[in-house]
Amino acid sequence: MTIVPMTLAARIAASRLAPLPTAIATTLRPLFLGVQVKTHPGRIDVADVLAGDVFLPPMIxxxxxAADPSVEIAGDCSVLAxxxxxxxxxxMAIGNRSTGRxxxxxxxxxxxxxxxxDFDAPRWGLASITSPAEIRIRPLFTxxxxxxxxxxxxxxxxxxxxELGSPMPLPMATERLYTIEDAAEVTLWPTEGVDDGDDGEDGP
Incomplete structure (x- = not known):
């Protein structure tokens, strides 16, 4: 693989991370009726919630x-999001009763x-993504x-x-590779210009 220059538009189009938050929110939105589901760039602090009208409850x-890239094989990597x-x-007043926050x-x-x-939903409509792991619920309020x-x-x-990046081609063999078939030696590589014992004649 050779690293080549790319425009910002091309990098956005090629990114696997960039569309992930939107894909998650798009899947969750119709499943949470009466709840605002949106994306947010980065972490949210309690002070952010108290500061203004950006985070209006009930909201997700x-x-x-965070994201941790990992090289799988040369030129090919994955990222743990x-x-x-x-x-x-x-x-909230839900039905005829008051429900605590x-x-x-x-x-x-x-x-x-x-x-x-779920088996299908948390793929978020994306390809080449694992099922969620290390699911955790915790309070953040003060x-x-x-x-x-x-x-x-x-x-x-x-x-x-x-499937991030492009895998490097497999290394080319530098010496003859062969196998044995019916007690005869058969050349696997190179496949041209090498005599494998067959003279091309049909007779005995």
């Missing part, structure tokens, strides 16, 4: 918060985890944010994306 924000579904909730958030997180354990009426949780997981 999808981010790829660490994904996060940030969940913001508040106390922590119950709402945990139910939303469990809903994300349920999707992640006492201050809870007092202000917000619960802030995260569901995290990891997925590996394959």
């Amino acid at each position: 924000a999808i981010s790829v918060v 660490e994904c996060c579904a940030y969940v913001v909730s508040e106390d 922590d119950q709402v958030a945990l139910a939303m997180c469990q809903g994300v985890a349920d999707v992640l354990t 006492q201050l944010s809870f007092e202000k009426g917000i619960a802030f949780y995260a569901t995290t997981w990891r997925q590996r994306l394959f």
